[in-house]
Amino acid sequence: MQSVASRLEAVAGSLPQHVSLVAVSKFHPAEAIRQAYDAGQRIFAESRVQEIVAKIPQLPADIRWHFIGHLQTNKVRALVGTRRIDLIESVDSARLLDLIDRAAADEGIVQKVLIQLHVAKEETKFGLTPDEALEFFTSGRWHTLRATHICGLMGMASNTDDRARVAADFESIAETGRRIAAACPDIRGFDILSMGMSHDYMAAIEAGSTHVRIGTAIFGSR
């Protein structure tokens, strides 16, 4: 069996310079994360609040943690309160965004987030549709945020072998990002496009992804 370090090296080596690798470590022990860390990886992502809260103190302080799972409103304070989450990628409602903003303001921090888009047909039901996202930004509601920085968009393609469909899903996410940027010329630092997983990240990069979220290809199956 290949080591975490050698698989990490193979994945990292396959990425263009401008694409950041987010290593998805959910369901894998701190020991596996440590192996990837020792091989040079610094950005890790988890999908459950309990799990990330338990792992953070066991691992080095210069890890940049991303949260990528569905965030229940009653867990917002536990997550933001760690003050260690570099990016919450999975903001899937305006209400969740408001709660994150309030928690971050109370902590005296600025929380960076991505808005999760829903374009895949048969996959997760979480996320704003492209039209809902555009409406959220054109309404100017994001101006009321005091302690949250929306850095871009996250999304997933349909889980299918149909390459044209996957490419179209990624293109739809990228196009929504461009439309938001055009509709909101005063938006700042809105430049992250987080899309692509182990099985489809090359297609995501072709569509303009800046961050790929890769678990299985680095850590093995969960």
Ligand SMILES: *Cc1c(COP(=O)(O)O)cnc(C)c1O
């Ligand atoms: C689990 C997960 C990933 C990683 O998926 P792999 O197929 O293991 O690479 C990426 N993004 C999200 C949102 C996930 O939940």
